[in-house]
Amino acid sequence: MSLENVTTLGAAEAGLPADIQQPPGRLWLSAFARNRLAVIGLVVIVALLLFSFVGPLFYHTDQIHTRLAMETLSPGKGRPLGTDDVGYDELGRLMVGGQTTLEVAFGAAVVAVVLGVLWGAVAGYVGGIVDGFMMRIVDALLAIPALLLLLFLATVFRPSVPMLIIVVGVTAWLVPARLIRAEALSLRSREYVLAAKTMGVRGPTIIFRHIITNSIGTILVNATFQIADAILVVAALSFLGLGIAPPATNWGAMLSDGLNYTYSGFWWLTYPPGVAIVLTVLAFNVVGDGLRDAFGLDSRHG
Amino acid sequence: MTRFLLRRCAQAIVVLILVSVIVFCLLHMLPGGPARAILGVHATPTNVAAFNKANGLDGSLPAQYWHWLTGVLSGNLGFSYVQNESVSALLGQRLPKTAFLAGISVVLAVLIAVPIGFFQAVRRQRVGDYVLTTITLVLYSTPAFWVAIILIDVLAVRLHVVPAEAPQGSFSALLSDPQALVLPVLTITLVTVAAFSRYIRSSVLDELAQDYVRMARSKGAGSRVILFGHVLRNSAGPVVTLLGLSLPFIVSGTLITEYVFNYPGVGLLAFNAATSQDYPVMLGVVIVVAAATVIGSLLADVTHAVLDPRVRSAAGIR
Numbered sequence: 179m180s181l182e183n184v185t186t187l188g189a190a191e192a193g194l195p196a197d198i199q200q201p202p203g204r205l206w207l208s209a210f211a212r213n214r215l216a217v218i219g220l221v222v223i224v225a226l227l228l229f230s231f232v233g234p235l236f237y238h239t240d241q242i243h244t245r246l247a248m249e250t251l252s253p254g255k256g257r258p259l260g261t262d263d264v265g266y267d268e269l270g271r272l273m274v275g276g277q278t279t280l281e282v283a284f285g286a287a288v289v290a291v292v293l294g295v296l297w298g299a300v301a302g303y304v305g306g307i308v309d310g311f312m313m314r315i316v317d318a319l320l321a322i323p324a325l326l327l328l329l330f331l332a333t334v335f336r337p338s339v340p341m342l343i344i345v346v347g348v349t350a351w352l353v354p355a356r357l358i359r360a361e362a363l364s365l366r367s368r369e370y371v372l373a374a375k376t377m378g379v380r381g382p383t384i385i386f387r388h389i390i391t392n393s394i395g396t397i398l399v400n401a402t403f404q405i406a407d408a409i410l411v412v413a414a415l416s417f418l419g420l421g422i423a424p425p426a427t428n429w430g431a432m433l434s435d436g437l438n439y440t441y442s443g444f445w446w447l448t449y450p451p452g453v454a455i456v457l458t459v460l461a462f463n464v465v466g467d468g469l470r471d472a473f474g475l476d477s478r479h480g
Numbered sequence: 481m482t483r484f485l486l487r488r489c490a491q492a493i494v495v496l497i498l499v500s501v502i503v504f505c506l507l508h509m510l511p512g513g514p515a516r517a518i519l520g521v522h523a524t525p526t527n528v529a530a531f532n533k534a535n536g537l538d539g540s541l542p543a544q545y546w547h548w549l550t551g552v553l554s555g556n557l558g559f560s561y562v563q564n565e566s567v568s569a570l571l572g573q574r575l576p577k578t579a580f581l582a583g584i585s586v587v588l589a590v591l592i593a594v595p596i597g598f599f600q601a602v603r604r605q606r607v608g609d610y611v612l613t614t615i616t617l618v619l620y621s622t623p624a625f626w627v628a629i630i631l632i633d634v635l636a637v638r639l640h641v642v643p644a645e646a647p648q649g650s651f652s653a654l655l656s657d658p659q660a661l662v663l664p665v666l667t668i669t670l671v672t673v674a675a676f677s678r679y680i681r682s683s684v685l686d687e688l689a690q691d692y693v694r695m696a697r698s699k700g701a702g703s704r705v706i707l708f709g710h711v712l713r714n715s716a717g718p719v720v721t722l723l724g725l726s727l728p729f730i731v732s733g734t735l736i737t738e739y740v741f742n743y744p745g746v747g748l749l750a751f752n753a754a755t756s757q758d759y760p761v762m763l764g765v766v767i768v769v770a771a772a773t774v775i776g777s778l779l780a781d782v783t784h785a786v787l788d789p790r791v792r793s794a795a796g797i798r
Contacts, residue, residue: 321728323728324732333754
C-alpha cells in the first residue's frame with residue numbers, strides 16, 4: 179500500500195478554515211463542473227424532474243379513476259410499464275409519484291435547512307449560556323429516534339403533502355443546526371465580523387450578511403443531502419403505511435405496494451419505482467459530494 | 481479529564497431533562513388530552529375525570545409533569561390498555577431481543593466497515609476505492625426495506641438457505657434458532673456498513689493528511705508501521721464518536737427490519753403501538769430509547785476522550 183498520495187491532499191485536509199479556502203465568487207461552479215460524476219448526477223436529477231413534471235404533458239394517462247378490469251397487466255402495447263393493482267398505468271403513475279416524492283423532498287429540505295440555519299447561526303453567534311441551552315435542545319431532539327417521532331406525529335396528524343413536508347422537515351433540521359452553529363462559532367471571530375461589530379452593526383444583520391452568507395457552502399451541501407434523506411424517509415413511512423392516501427402516491431408507496439407482488443413476478447411494479455428512488459438518492463448524494471469538494475469543505479461534517 | 485467528565489455529565493443530565501419535557505409535551509399534544517386518547521372517543525366526562533384523578537392528571541401542568549417524571553424514574557412507564565400489560569413489563573420482554581439484534585449487527589458492521597473504509601482511504605482514487613465507493617453508495621441509496629425484501633427473496637425463497645421469518649417467543653427460543661437471525665442481522669449490518677464506511681473513509685483520509693504521517697514517512701517508517709501503528713489507533717476515536725452519534729439511525733433501521741421480519745423486539749412494539757394508537761407504549765419506548773441514546777453518546781464521548789487527549793481541552797475536537 180503506498181502513501182505517495184498523502185502529499186497530494188488539498189487545502190481542506192490541511193486544516194484551513196472553510197471560508198478562507200472557499201473559492202471566491204463563481205470559482206466553485208467551475209470546480210464543480212470539472213467533477214464528471216457530480217455533473218452526471220446533476221443531469222440525472224434534471225432528467226427526473228423533467229420526467230415527473232413535464233412528462234405527463236406528453237404522456238396522458240388517467241391517474242384518478244381506477245380500472246380494476248385492467249389490473250396488473252404486464253408491459254405491452256400502449257402501456258410501456260404495464261398497469262398496477264388497481265389499473266393505473268404504471269409509467270404515468272411513476273410520473274405522478276415522482277412529482278409528490280420530489281415536492282415533499284424539496285419542501286422538507288427547505289424547511290429543515292431554514293429552521294436549522296436560523297437556529298444554529300443564532301446559537302453559534304450569541305454563544306454562552308444561550309448557545310449551550312439551544313444546543314442541548316438539539317441534543318435532546320436528536321436523541322429521540324426520528325422514525326419513532328415520525329410514527330407518533332403521523333398518527334396524530336392526518337398525512338397530506340404539506341403535513342408530510344412539515345413533519346419530515348421538523349425531524350431533519352437538527353443536523354444543519356449543528357453544522358451552522360460550528361460555522362458561526364468559527365466565523366464570529368473573523369476580522370470583518372469584529373469590524374462590523376465595532377461599527378455598530380446589529381446582531382441580526384451580522385448574522386444574515388456575514389455569518390450565513392459565508393456558510394453558504396455548508397448550507398448548500400447539507401441541503402442536497404437533506405433532499406436525499408427525505409426521499410428515503412418518505413419511502414420508509416409509506417412502507418409502514420403512514421404515507422399519503424390514494425389516488426396520490428409517491429415512489430416509496432409504489433415500491434412498497436409493489437413488494438406485495440414480488441412472488442407473483444410482477445417486476446414492473448417494484449423495479450421502476452425502486453430504481454427511480456435509488457437513482458435519485460444516488461444522484462443527490464453524488465452532487466452533494468461534488469459540491470462539498472468544490473467548496474473545499476471537511477468531508478466528515480458536510 | 482475530570483473537568484471534561486463533569487462538563488459532559490452535566491450536559492447529559494440537562495439533555496435527559498429536556499428529553500423528558502419533550503416527551504411530556506408529546507403526551508399532552510394528543511387531541512383531547514392523554515385521558516381521551518387512552519380511553520377512546522366514547523369516554524364520558526365522568527370517566528375522563530376519574531382517569532385523570534387516578535393517574536395524577538388533574539393538577540396544574542408542572543404538577544402533572546412532576547408526578548409523571550417521578551413515576552418514570554421509579555419504573556412506572558404507564559399502562560397499555562391495548563395490550564393489558566404495564567409498559568415496563570412489555571419493554572422488559574422486548575428490549576433484550578432488540579439489544580441483541582442491534583448489538584450483533586453493529587459489531588459486525590464495525591468489523592466490516594473499518595477495513596473497507598481504511599482500504600478506500602489508502603487506495604483513494606484507484607480502482608479498488610471506486611468499486612467499493614460505488615457499492616456502498618448504491619447500498620446507502622437503497623431503502624432499507626427493499627434491501628430486506630431482496631435478501632428474503634434471494635436467500636430464503638430462491639435458495640432456501642435461511643428462513644424468512646424471525647423466531648418468536650422468549651429470548652432463549654430466539655437463541656435456539658440462529659439461522660432465522662441471519663437475515664435480520666444481515667439487513668441491519670448492510671445498511672449500517674453503507675453509512676459507516678463513508679464516514680470512516682473520510683476520517684482515515686483526514687488522519688493520513690496529518691503532519692505526523694509525513695514525519696514518520698520521512699523518518700523512513702514503512703507503510704505498514706504507519707498505517708497499523710499510528711493511523712489505525714488514531715482512527716479509533718472518531719469511530720467511537722460515530723457509534724455514539726449513529727444510535728438513532730440504528731434504531732430506525734432496526735425498527736424497519738423488525739417490521740419486515742416480524743422480529744418481536746422494541747421496534748415492532750413501537751410500530752404496533754403507533755398503529756393501534758397505544759400512546760403509553762409509544763411514549764414509553766421513546767423515553768427509554770432516548771435515554772439510552774443520551775447515555776450511549778455520553779459513553780462514546782468519554783471513551784473518545786480517553787483515547788484522544790486533544791478532545792478533553794475546552795476547544796473540543798481538533
